[in-house]
Amino acid sequence: MSITREKIIELGENLILSRGYNAFSYQDISTELGVKNAAIHYYFPSKENLGTSIVRTNIQRFEEMIDNMHSRGFDEWQQLDTFIKIYIKSHREKKLCLVGSLGSDFNTLNENTKKELIRMTEIILNWLTSTLTTGREKSIFKFNEEPQNKAILILSSLVATLQISRIIDNIDYKSICQSITDGLKP
Amino acid sequence: MSITREKIIELGENLILSRGYNAFSYQDISTELGVKNAAIHYYFPSKENLGTSIVRTNIQRFEEMIDNMHSRGFDEWQQLDTFIKIYIKSHREKKLCLVGSLGSDFNTLNENTKKELIRMTEIILNWLTSTLTTGREKSIFKFNEEPQNKAILILSSLVATLQISRIIDNIDYKSICQSITDGLKP
DNA sequence: GTCTATATTCCGATAGAC
């Protein structure tokens, strides 16, 4: 795994999160790296390859985070807080998250990228649903909805508030996150 | 206001909601209308003009709906239900809403389109915040968050669940909407 | 193995035909 390859994935991800999948080009990346746009095709023959690799990298990062939290013995509150902090960071950096950004572009993605995005979203929702379920069993959380529905509502709130924050710039993202967690307190 | 002009706005809106602003072209619209792509430029000289007109049309539609509900004497529950039904219809038609779709593309929009999108989002959020506030004063709704935060949370849930539904296709959108309204019951 | 020169296609947009 070359350093250039990783750099391309990182630049590509940032471009997707700031401008969207269909609004960035290989030229955007190559200019940044000081090479011709065709050089990127050596590492990723088509945009589909790049998009798919970006999503796969994110899945790996997320799974490592989950493993890390489990091995550290984080309880459900600590896990949820850690997850929400990712979104607070994205908000600070004026970026969206892949679910929201690629979700909007879903119908224009290639099959492999779609497949990985589906997989990523399922992994996130399954983890969140499971965390909410066990957290409620332990009376750490309190809520009345189906855990699956609650998971979708929480993820949706985090995802779309990033998008709305981009439109209305004086939104207090942390305060919204506070409202989300307040709604889970026993 | 010619019939062709209205047809272009309608087709353009559907393309933004299904494929995104940067993924549709004048060709997509002209093919549908059986003319050359340049014919669309007669009605909308640039894509910016078209995008801005699409958002303006939506603002007008939303304001007419609000006026209509007020003159019919809808209470806060009836108003919220009517609003949510727009999203259930969008979900059925496999479309997003403009806030979510153009929110993702925000950084790539022209100044005028941005301005109208900001105006539209403010109008929606102001109406929702005001409806939640008076509804709570009348004890029709019950919630603990700041009305402004609650409005953003509800809109975000509706917006991003459309996007997530596109990725994960077996999501019960109506059930999610039920969870949203259940959370407001006294 | 890494990158460039180049091809091809499609985009938004203009000038001008009817």
Place this chain on the structure above:
DNA sequence: GTCTATCGGAATATAGAC
């Protein structure tokens, strides 16, 4: 007033140079 022929540029992608 409405639409077409056509342009200039940017997109993705290939073939081949180093």
